[in-house]
Amino acid sequence: MRWTLKPRPSEDKIKHLAQALNVEDFVATLLIQRGIETFEDAKNFFRPSLEHLHDPYLMKDMDKAVARIESAIENQENIMVFGDYDVDGTTAVSLVSSYLKSHYPNIATYIPDRYNEGYGISYKGIDYADDNGISLIIALDCGIKSIDHIAYAKAKNIDFIVCDHHRPGEFLPDAVAVLDPKREDCSYPYDELCGCGVGFKLIQALGQNRNETIEDLVPYLDLVATAIAADIVPITGENRVLAYFGLKVINSEPRPGIKALVHQVKKKVLDITDVVFIISPRINAAGRIKHGNHAVELLTEFDFEQAQQFASEIEQYNADRKDLDKKITKEAFQQIIENQEEERFSTVVFQEDWHKGVIGIVASRLIETYYRPTLVFTKSGDKYAASARSVKGFDVYNALDACSQHLEQFGGHMYAAGMTLKAENYQLFKEAFEKCVEETIQPEMRTPEIEIDAEINFSDITPKLIRILKQFEPFGPQNMTPVFMTSDVKDTGYAKTLGAEEEHLRLFVKQPRSIGTDGIAAIGFGLGKKLNIVQNQNPFQLAYCIAENEWNGNISTQLMLKDIRTNGRD
Structure with a gap:
């Protein structure tokens, strides 16, 4: 590293x-x-306030969106809330539909089937709306590129309001309103909202129209915080405020569905990392293994006993997802080795029976070993579908755009994307993508990087510092957990490996020049192979985050190791 x-x-x-x-x-x-x-910047950072949220009407087309929804309610129209099957989409649908239902009964929800319909707005969904007398569809976390679909709906006298956060194409869809802070003609002050965040701005605007205060909408922030964590958007500006107060709701009065999920893992207080690794995978598992509707059912259920039943079913989906993830990852590794592709600039693998719901996770797993842009394909109908993941600094969306002549469709972000292509174009695309990556990736992007915030001594790790660092939370992109480096560290003789395959490392370390400081416990997950560096009594360097470990009611400082290297190494 x-x-x-x-x-x-x-x-x-x-x-x-x-x-x-x-x-x-x-x-x-x-x-x-x-x-x-500045002092004022720090005050806003350390003391997030709901007053820091922007006026939702600063977003382009918000007035049109609110007017159309109010008109639909006044005229007793049927409204459908449509969203993607991932965490951002299902939380957004749960948020907007539950808010609207608290004011108006004629609200339906629709999540497309990952396998039969694929990502985004579907013709099947529009036909469902047409068959059920729905005249307004509110699309969340999708729709910005659905020009043909929205034209199809318009021909059936169905209006669309698009609430999206993905990059628009050359043209916008012909919708009544297109809410997307990434629109070039939108001057909204913050453009890093997730799809659920854009949905929240919509209900904030509707709430203002009804003389509701921002405090009235706080109960919805458990959903927004979950989406922010899952969608890996920057934890800055409005996202930081929404995540901060959303975590408070999750830890105090979450909706029954989230309470039921947390109840299963029996953790008292959740931080943003827990939301990423405990809540999000379970919500995602519904759409990956069964159907995203199950997630919406859970998140909109108000009876706790019923929510527990839904959560139990989703727990099983998550267990199934883990089994598939392990199996497919193993098969993908075998394919790379058999095809002698370990030294390529990209990873592109395909097997027609791989489960479409977990190929994105598998792509991330492959990057852990082969650190390079990765695409995992499976068969979807008569086409091939893939999930793409990337490495730090490399824009996989732009790389797909450069190879788009081989693709049927694609969409996504810098670090994650999805696409489909015809079977006969797979090999052509694979070589074109490899060539594009080879020509555009910078040498340093091919090695994982640990960014060190500051070099400190163990004597700097005081109770005051730990209190201050806690106030940096919630952590996430552009406000990552601080990583520190300390040199001239020595093991106190208690180093040992942990785990069935001795893959983890447990240390008790000291820094002789930090006079008067006791040794500090440290744990390094996946660092078992570094045991030899610390055992020979030579000084070494640590890269780590500072955490607190609670055991039998006692709280102690613990270093969460990122890496270990020989002292003085470049």
């Missing part, structure tokens, strides 16, 4: 902020690295 020390801000900036906040220089450095340079 590459260790990269983040650039140090100017000494004047550091001194000014450190004095203003009465903190150590390296804490001021952490804040400046996150764009926080």
Whole structure:
């Protein structure tokens, strides 16, 4: 792994902020690295407020969206809330539909089938709306490129409101309103909302129309925080406020569906990482293994006993997902080795019976071993469908765009995308994608990087620092958990490997020059092979995050190791 020390801000900036906040220089450095340079910036960062949320009517077309919904309610029209089958889509549908149902009964929901309909707005969904007398569809987390589908709906006298956060194409769909902060002609102050976040802005605008306050909408923020965590959007600006208050709801008064999911894992307090690894995979498992409708049923259920039943079913889907994930990952590794493709610039694998619901997870697993842009294909009807994942700094969406002559359709983000192609184009695409990656990927992108926020001594790790770091939460993109580096570290003789295959490492370390400090416990998941570095009594360097470990009611400081290397290594 590459260790990269983040650039140090100017000494004047550091001194000014450190004095203003009465903190150590390296804490001021952490804040400046996150764009926080003044006392006021720090106040907003450490004390998120609902008052920091922007006026939803600053979003282009919001007035049109609200007017059309109010007109539909006034005229007793049937409204359908449509969304994608992933966490962002199902939470968004649950959010908007449950809000509208609290004011108006004629609300239906629709999640497309991952296998029969695929991603985004579907003709089948529009036909369902037509058959059921629905005249308005609110699309969430999809629709920005569904020009043909929305034209098809319009011919059937069905209006669309699009609430999306993906990059628009050259043309916008002919909808009544297109809410997307990434529209070039939209001047909304924050353009990193997830799909559920755009849905929240819609209900915020509807709420303002009804003289509701922002506090009235706080109970919906458990859904928004879950979507923000799952969709890996930046935890900055509005997202930070929404995630902060959403986590408070999750940990105090979550909706019965989320309460039932958390109840199964018996964890008292959840942070954003827990939402990513506990709540999100279970919600996702419904759409991956069965149908996204099961997630919406869970998240909109108000009876806790019924929610527990739904959660139990979803727990089984998640267990099935894990089994499929392991099996397909193993088969993908075998294919790479058999085809002698270990040294390529990209990974592109295909097997027609791989489960479409887990190929995105498998792509991420492959990147853990072969660190390069990765596509995993399976058969979907008479075509091949794939999930793409990328490595830091490489825009896989742009790479797909460069090879689009071989694709039927594609969409997504810089680091994750989906696509379909005809079977006869698979090999052509595979070679074109490899060529594109080889020509455009930078050498440093081919090695995993650990970004170090600051080099500190163990004597700097004080109760005050830990209190301050807790206030940096919630963590996420553009506000990642601070990673520190410490040199001249020695093992105290208690180093040992853990796990069935001795893949993890447990240490108790000290830094001789930090006089007066006791040793600190450290654990490194996946670092078992580094045992030899620490056992020979030579000094070494650690890259780590600072955490607290609770055991039998006692709380102690623990280092969560990212990597270990020989002291002084470049």
